[in-house]
Amino acid sequence: MATQYLRKSLFAFSTRSLAHGYARTLSTTPSFPCVDAHAARESRLLSANQSPDKDTASSGPEPPYARPSPTSYHTYKHKSPLPLTYAPPLSEFDIAYETWGKLSPNKDNVILLHTGLSASSHAASTELNRTEGWWEKFIGPGKALDTDQFFIICTNVLGGCYGSTGPSSINPTTGSYFGTHFPIISIFDMIRAQFCLLDHFGIKKLYASVGSSMGGMQSLAAGWLYPDRVGKIVSISGTARTSPSSIALRFAQRAVLMADPNWKNGFYYDSLPPHTGMKLARQIATITYRSGPEWDQRFGRKFRPLPEPQDPTIPRPPALCPDFLIETYLDYQGEQFCLKYDANSLIYISKAMDLFDLTEPALLSLGLVPPLAPAPAPLDSTNAQETGVLQASNSKSHPPPPNQAPHLPELAAGLAPLAKTPILVLGVQSDILFTVDQQRDVADALRMTGNAEVRYYELGGVWGHDTFLLDVQNVGGAMRGFLS
Amino acid sequence: MATQYLRKSLFAFSTRSLAHGYARTLSTTPSFPCVDAHAARESRLLSANQSPDKDTASSGPEPPYARPSPTSYHTYKHKSPLPLTYAPPLSEFDIAYETWGKLSPNKDNVILLHTGLSASSHAASTELNRTEGWWEKFIGPGKALDTDQFFIICTNVLGGCYGSTGPSSINPTTGSYFGTHFPIISIFDMIRAQFCLLDHFGIKKLYASVGSSMGGMQSLAAGWLYPDRVGKIVSISGTARTSPSSIALRFAQRAVLMADPNWKNGFYYDSLPPHTGMKLARQIATITYRSGPEWDQRFGRKFRPLPEPQDPTIPRPPALCPDFLIETYLDYQGEQFCLKYDANSLIYISKAMDLFDLTEPALLSLGLVPPLAPAPAPLDSTNAQETGVLQASNSKSHPPPPNQAPHLPELAAGLAPLAKTPILVLGVQSDILFTVDQQRDVADALRMTGNAEVRYYELGGVWGHDTFLLDVQNVGGAMRGFLS
Numbered sequence: 028m029a030t031q032y033l034r035k036s037l038f039a040f041s042t043r044s045l046a047h048g049y050a051r052t053l054s055t056t057p058s059f060p061c062v063d064a065h066a067a068r069e070s071r072l073l074s075a076n077q078s079p080d081k082d083t084a085s086s087g088p089e090p091p092y093a094r095p096s097p098t099s100y101h102t103y104k105h106k107s108p109l110p111l112t113y114a115p116p117l118s119e120f121d122i123a124y125e126t127w128g129k130l131s132p133n134k135d136n137v138i139l140l141h142t143g144l145s146a147s148s149h150a151a152s153t154e155l156n157r158t159e160g161w162w163e164k165f166i167g168p169g170k171a172l173d174t175d176q177f178f179i180i181c182t183n184v185l186g187g188c189y190g191s192t193g194p195s196s197i198n199p200t201t202g203s204y205f206g207t208h209f210p211i212i213s214i215f216d217m218i219r220a221q222f223c224l225l226d227h228f229g230i231k232k233l234y235a236s237v238g239s240s241m242g243g244m245q246s247l248a249a250g251w252l253y254p255d256r257v258g259k260i261v262s263i264s265g266t267a268r269t270s271p272s273s274i275a276l277r278f279a280q281r282a283v284l285m286a287d288p289n290w291k292n293g294f295y296y297d298s299l300p301p302h303t304g305m306k307l308a309r310q311i312a313t314i315t316y317r318s319g320p321e322w323d324q325r326f327g328r329k330f331r332p333l334p335e336p337q338d339p340t341i342p343r344p345p346a347l348c349p350d351f352l353i354e355t356y357l358d359y360q361g362e363q364f365c366l367k368y369d370a371n372s373l374i375y376i377s378k379a380m381d382l383f384d385l386t387e388p389a390l391l392s393l394g395l396v397p398p399l400a401p402a403p404a405p406l407d408s409t410n411a412q413e414t415g416v417l418q419a420s421n422s423k424s425h426p427p428p429p430n431q432a433p434h435l436p437e438l439a440a441g442l443a444p445l446a447k448t449p450i451l452v453l454g455v456q457s458d459i460l461f462t463v464d465q466q467r468d469v470a471d472a473l474r475m476t477g478n479a480e481v482r483y484y485e486l487g488g489v490w491g492h493d494t495f496l497l498d499v500q501n502v503g504g505a506m507r508g509f510l511s
Numbered sequence: 512m513a514t515q516y517l518r519k520s521l522f523a524f525s526t527r528s529l530a531h532g533y534a535r536t537l538s539t540t541p542s543f544p545c546v547d548a549h550a551a552r553e554s555r556l557l558s559a560n561q562s563p564d565k566d567t568a569s570s571g572p573e574p575p576y577a578r579p580s581p582t583s584y585h586t587y588k589h590k591s592p593l594p595l596t597y598a599p600p601l602s603e604f605d606i607a608y609e610t611w612g613k614l615s616p617n618k619d620n621v622i623l624l625h626t627g628l629s630a631s632s633h634a635a636s637t638e639l640n641r642t643e644g645w646w647e648k649f650i651g652p653g654k655a656l657d658t659d660q661f662f663i664i665c666t667n668v669l670g671g672c673y674g675s676t677g678p679s680s681i682n683p684t685t686g687s688y689f690g691t692h693f694p695i696i697s698i699f700d701m702i703r704a705q706f707c708l709l710d711h712f713g714i715k716k717l718y719a720s721v722g723s724s725m726g727g728m729q730s731l732a733a734g735w736l737y738p739d740r741v742g743k744i745v746s747i748s749g750t751a752r753t754s755p756s757s758i759a760l761r762f763a764q765r766a767v768l769m770a771d772p773n774w775k776n777g778f779y780y781d782s783l784p785p786h787t788g789m790k791l792a793r794q795i796a797t798i799t800y801r802s803g804p805e806w807d808q809r810f811g812r813k814f815r816p817l818p819e820p821q822d823p824t825i826p827r828p829p830a831l832c833p834d835f836l837i838e839t840y841l842d843y844q845g846e847q848f849c850l851k852y853d854a855n856s857l858i859y860i861s862k863a864m865d866l867f868d869l870t871e872p873a874l875l876s877l878g879l880v881p882p883l884a885p886a887p888a889p890l891d892s893t894n895a896q897e898t899g900v901l902q903a904s905n906s907k908s909h910p911p912p913p914n915q916a917p918h919l920p921e922l923a924a925g926l927a928p929l930a931k932t933p934i935l936v937l938g939v940q941s942d943i944l945f946t947v948d949q950q951r952d953v954a955d956a957l958r959m960t961g962n963a964e965v966r967y968y969e970l971g972g973v974w975g976h977d978t979f980l981l982d983v984q985n986v987g988g989a990m991r992g993f994l995s
Contacts, residue, residue, distance in 0.1 A: 057691040059776055062769050113826050207541040211829045271810050271837040272803030278838045279795050281831065282845075283767050285546050286787055292543055303770055311763050311795065319756030319946060326755050327918070328868055342597050342877045345695045345866055347765065347858055353755040354762045374831055382829055384812055393826045434811070459943070462803060 061348035061358065065303040068365075072299050099156035100125050100148050100183075100190055103224045109185075110219070112393055113382075114210030119199060122224050123148050123183040123190025125155070127166055128174035134230050138172060138510075139221060140181040141238030141245035144376050145368050147189035150181040164499045171503030172510075177234060184245075185220040186212045186375045194371030195296060205371075207293030212375060214241070214248045214383045215395070221245075222253060232256045235510055239263035239495035239502075240461065241376070244383045247469070250448050251385060260450040261506055263495045264458055266465040267385040267472065268438055273460050276315050277377040280308035284370050293371050301370045306361035308373065313360040318457040318491035326352040387440035431471075438468060439475035446473075449480035451509040453502065455494040456487055482509055545832035545842065549787040552849075556783050583640035584609050584632050584667075584674055587708045593669075594703070596877055597866075598694030603683060606708050607632050607667040607674025609639070611650055612658035618714050622656060622994075623705060624665040625722030625729035628860050629852050631673035634665040648983045655987030656994075661718060668729075669704040670696050670859045678855030679780060689855075691777030696859060698725070698732045698867045699879070705729075706737060716740045719994055723747040723979035723986075724945065725860070728867045731953070734932050735869060744934040745990055747979045748942055750949040751869040751956065752922055757944050760799050761861040764792035768854050777855050785854045790845035792857065797844040802941040802975035810836040871924035915955075922952060923959035930957075933964035935993040937986065939978040940971055966993055 100123045108116035125148045130137065140150055140162075151160035151167065165171045172179050183191040186209070194209040201208075225233070236257045238246035243265015250257040266273075287304025289295055329352045330343060337343060349358040390396070450473060454466025463485060470483035484505050490497050584607045592600035609632045614621065624634055624646070635644035635651065649655045656663050667675040670693070678693040685692075709717070720741045722730035727749015734741040750757075771788025773779055813836045814827060821827060833842040874880070934957060938950025947969060954967035968989050974981050 057776060059691075059769060061766070062774075062776065065770055113829055207543075207831070211831075268812070270803055271806035271812065271835065272798075274812075274835050275798045275806065275837050275841060278833070278835075278841060279791075279798060282545070282794055282842075283791050285543065285831070286549055286791060288772075290546075292541060292546065307763075307767050307770060310766055314756075314759045314763060319754055319948075322755035322759065323916070328752070328755065328758075328873070340878075345597055345862065347691070347695075347769070347862060349762070351755065351758050351762075351865065353759050357759060357762060358766075378829065378831060381835065389812070394824075432807070464803075 059348055064362070065306070068302055069299065072302065072366075076299065102190055103227055105220070105223050105227075109216065109223065111210055111216050112213035112395075114212075117192070117210065120185060120192040120220060121190065121196070122185070122192075122220055123187075124224060125149060125153055125181055127151055127153065127172075127179040128177050130178040130228070130230075134228070135232065135234060136177050137225070137228075137230050137233050138177045138179045138235045138237055139225070139233050139249065140166075140172065140179055141221075141236070141242030141249075142181065142184060143240035143242055144380065145364075145373065147187070148181045148183045149189075150179075161496065165503050165506075171499070171507045172237070173507070177510075180224070180228075182221055182224065184217045184241075184376065186217070186372055186379065188369035188372040191220075193369065194293065194375055195369045204294070204296040206296065207371065209371065209375060211382075212379050213393075214244050214379055215252060217379070218245055218248045218252055221249070222256070225256075233258055235259040235261060237261040237506070237510075238265065240265060240492065241380050243461070244269075244380065247385065247442075247445070248383070250450070251442070251444050254444045254448060257448060259510065260445070260448055261453075261509065262450065262469060263453045263502060263506075264455055264461045264466070264492055265469070266383070266461050267442065267469045268389075268434060268465070269381050269383050270462065270465060272462075273315075274381045276311065276460065277381060280311050281374050281377060283307040283311070284374060287370075290370060293374075295370070300366070302365045305365035305368070305370050305373070308361075309364040310357045310361040313357050315460040316491060316493045318459060318489050320457060321489035321491060322353050324489060326356065331355045385441040386434055386437040388437055390441050432464075432468060435468060435472055435475070438472035442472050442476050446476040446478050448478070449482075449509075450478065451482045451484075451505060453484045453486065453505055455491065456485055457489050458492045458494070460492045543832055548846070549790070552786055553783065556786065556850075560783065586674055587711055589704070589707045589711075593700065593707070595694055595700050596697035596879075598696075601676070601694065604669060604676035604704060605674065605680070606669070606676075606704055607671075608708060609633060609637055609665055611635055611637065611656075611663040612661050614662040614712070614714075618712070619716065619718060620661050621709070621712075621714050621717050622661045622663045622719045622721055623709070623717050623733065624650075624656065624663055625705075625720070625726030625733075626665065626668060627724035627726055628864065629848075629857065631671070632665045632667045633673075634663075645980065649987050649990075655983070655991045656721065657991070661994075664708070664712075666705055666708065668701045668725075668860065670701065670856055670863065672853035672856040675704075677853065678777065678859055679853045688778070688780040690780065691855065693855065693859060695866075696863050697877075698728050698863055699736060701863065702729055702732045702736055705733070706740070709740075717742055719743040719745060721745040721990070721994075722749065724749060724976065725864050727945070728753075728864065731869065731926075731929070732867070734934070735926070735928050738928045738932060741932060743994065744929070744932055745937075745993065746934065746953060747937045747986060747990075748939055748945045748950070748976055749953070750867070750945050751926065751953045752873075752918060752949070753865050753867050754946065754949060756946075757799075758865045760795065760944065761865060764795050765858050765861060767791040767795070768858060771854075774854060777858075779854070784850070786849045789852070789854050789857070790849035792845075792854075793848040794841045794845040797841050799944040800975060800977045802943060802973050804941060805973035805975060806837050808973060810840065815839045869925040870918055870921040872921055874925050916948075916952060919952060919956055919959070922956035926956050926960050930960040930962050932962070933966075933993075934962065935966045935968075935989060937968045937970065937989055939975065940969055941973050942976045942978070944976045 103122045106119050110116045146161050149160045150162045168175045183189040186193045188195045194205045198205045236246045236249040243262035246260050246262045250260045284304040287301035289301040349355040452470045454463045456463045473481045587606045590603050594600045630645050633644045634646040652659045667673040670677045672679045678689045682689045720730045720733040727746035730746045734744045768788040771785035773783050773785040833839045936954045938947045940947045957965045
């Protein structure tokens with residue numbers, strides 16, 4: 028009746044402390060290397076900050092964003108005010124950018140590429156910076172964004188920390204870091220700043236606005252704000268109305284970051300950054316970038332290798348610090364990121380994502396009225412709204428949802444300025460952050476505007492939100508087909 | 512071409528600080544009430560700890576688990592060693608428990624009810640404690656767990672902080688709090704401790720083992736460890752093999768908790784508890800208990816009411832502290848929980864959940880061999896394995912998955928001891944923590960053992976993992992039907 032419990036007596040020889048940390052010797056004090064790592068990082072940063080050759084060291088634990096390399100990208104300096112959605116105008120601002128391909132004589136081959144939350148303008152390698160970019164395999168001769176044909180511009184967004192004006196910049200009116208004196212910004216503000224750069228180039232109209240994740244929001248916002256200046260739109264794993272569940276996931280990240288004592292209400296630039304909060308926040312974020320099925324395939328329930336051989340006759344001692352491979356993966360991702368990106372940029376830009384909402388009531392509450400009256404839907408279109416009532420389209424490959432979301436008509440009304448812009452919407456079924464429901468909403472609402480040129484794809488697979496970084500064949504292929 | 516940007520000039524009169532916290536007056540210093548709340552809580556706890564009438568105060572900010580009310584539940588004191596899965600035996604232990612209904616003369620009407628991670632033994636009101644319990648609507652005369660028929664026992668689990676021995680208990684061998692000297696425990700250990708209580712009652716066989724969430728794991732583990740002592744099993748939103756995605760979500764919680772400076776490697780019982788880490792951890796946990804569709808229905812993109820009327824001619828100023836209702840909801844849930852539960856209990860019990868795996872290789876690695884040789888599958892059963900090869904069953908309402916998970920045969924082999932136990936498996940399609948795939952795995956694997964008495968239901972709806980607490984009609988109804 029009782030369980031056969033083998034080798035029980037051998038436990039008398041096992042090390043209690045092994046059950047907690049990675050202690051190699053018998054000890055009565057539990058050790059937690061994953062917690063000690065925070066203090067060790069703090070010490071490294073502190074000693075690097077106090078080092079006499081601090082300003083000349085070429086590398087070290089100092090946050091890289093504190094050492095911009097303005098020679099590896101271009102900087103556009105805008106010396107007049109930028110109106111903001113939620114705050115008084117920003118008196119001046121910088122936008123870091125990189126380009127690929129050649130601008131055509133009549134400047135009609137431009138693709139503006141928008142980034143995700145934490146990416147820099149370095150989408151692909153350039154002569155100035157030969158390291159691989161975040162979309163290296165999508166940009167180049169004959170690639171999805173074909174540099175033989177297009178002139179591609181990618182910027183670091185307003186609010187970022189890779190060369191564009193953000194919370195880690197010096198406020199020109201005070202001479203001090205902005206910190207949380209930086210105004211709350213919106214996705215619209217990011218777009219307006221980018222179009223100042225386009226004006227500087229003399230580019231009147233984009234061939235296309237392209238983006239993934241937050242870049243998908245920007246891509247839609249560009250077409251919404253400037254329907255006459257955007258020829259085509261690509262929105263990959265983006266959204267037109269941020270969902271409460273993705274707000275919740277970003278809120279959890281901001282909360283751990285802001286609770287880090289180093290955050291100091293955002294004024295930490297003269298001391299140490301909230302590196303522990305950043306690590307914890309990135310761990311949460313990383314969970315949202317992939318999918319459960321991928322982790323089951325990739326890590327399953329495998330444990331990390333132990334530092335030394337274990338007695339095979341007793342159960343492997345579990346640890347409260349990262350123990351399963353999935354935990355060491357999250358720990359590693361957090362550790363890698365925690366000094367690469369500015370905490371305040373994460374807070375401000377993630378907030379801008381949360382605020383993004385192209386439904387009509389939300390736009391009206393911001394005093395934003397559609398830049399163009401909605402074009403009457405062409406009566407010969409397959410999507411003609413013959414009844415005059417907005418309704419979801421009914422294409423064979425994308426039937427209308429059985430239970431239409433209540434916000435869909437409001438979203439369709441808000442998206443009216445995009446009624447005539449050809450658009451590619453691409454979503455991923457395993458995405459838990461920008462769920463496939465939100466992708467369908469965008470495509471449905473666009474069709475409800477009477478837009479007859481909505482291309483909509485859903486990808487399967489297990490890569491979740493990160494699919495846009497990984498699936499060159501399907502994401503790249505759909506984009507190349509749409510843009511050519 | 513340019514956007515009509517209404518009322519822009521009014522911004523000159525708006526308050527910059529409103530864009531960050533909830534400041535009511537013009538101020539040049541951004542305020543963050545959500546961050547200040549952590550320090551304020553710390554001060555309240557500190558002054559309460561230093562108060563001269565600390566020991567007599569009937570309420571206050573001191574953690575309630577530091578003031579057990581042993582008069583509101585019963586305590587079973589076990590004075591001999593309990594063998595543990597991963598560590599040397601625990602020399603003695605207490606188990607807090609409550610009961611409902613009457614034990615029949617031959618003690619054959621007992622239901623052992625298992626709790627989720629953070630619940631106490633107080634599943635329903637009793638004469639000792641008249642406050643509502645966590646399953647109040649499921650327990651009583653004529654209810655799903657019918658007290659006219661059954662004698663129901665619910666315990667606080669081993670490792671908990673509501674009267675059972677756990678990290679916040681005094682270690683009898685040292686006279687000090689266990690803290691992280693407490694051994695890593697397993698779901699099996701929790702069950703063995705509960706069966707010591709059953710032995711004490713003289714209960715030879717349970718009518719049923721019932722549980723939801725972690726209680727579902729325990730319910731399966733009870734049947735696995737003691738197949739002759741468990742008549743029926745109910746597993747609601749549980750799992751037989753914790754998935755890496757739920758490990759990831761609990762890892763994120765443990766990581767923020769352990770990073771709280773108050774945690775002090777788990778030895779905080781003589782000082783202040785890691786209340787900020789607990790709040791942040793609970794915020795993350797709360798995200799996993801419901802579903803995105805529920806939040807969209809319940810909160811949508813609504814904002815919290817502002818403390819004072821705003822100028823309707825300018826956009827509502829956003830805040831970096833909780834701003835959307837979904838954020839205030841998470842903040843509130845975290846605040847409510849952060850002093851109600853012991854941080855170390857959360858760490859240890861969540862780890863026990865992560866370690867739970869009834870696949871055969873995992874069981875063998877623990878030296879656990881099945882307590883009963885698998886019963887030969889009856890050849891006349893509808894689930895007879897006629898080919899001798901384990902395969903998923905094919906019932907009309909639950910067809911086998913098109914891509915069978917690789918671990919399914921291993922799980923079926925591990926579940927062999929349950930081949931003859933009638934079992935109800937109930938899952939929820941919107942559950943993101945104990946996903947419906949895991950529910951199907953349990954049902955599939957059980958059918959693959961030859962078990963012809965597997966009842967399997969999937970519930971729809973938007974309540975996610977919390978469905979087991981909320982859906983009295985469907986969860987309670989399925990259970991009542993199965994148990995009667």
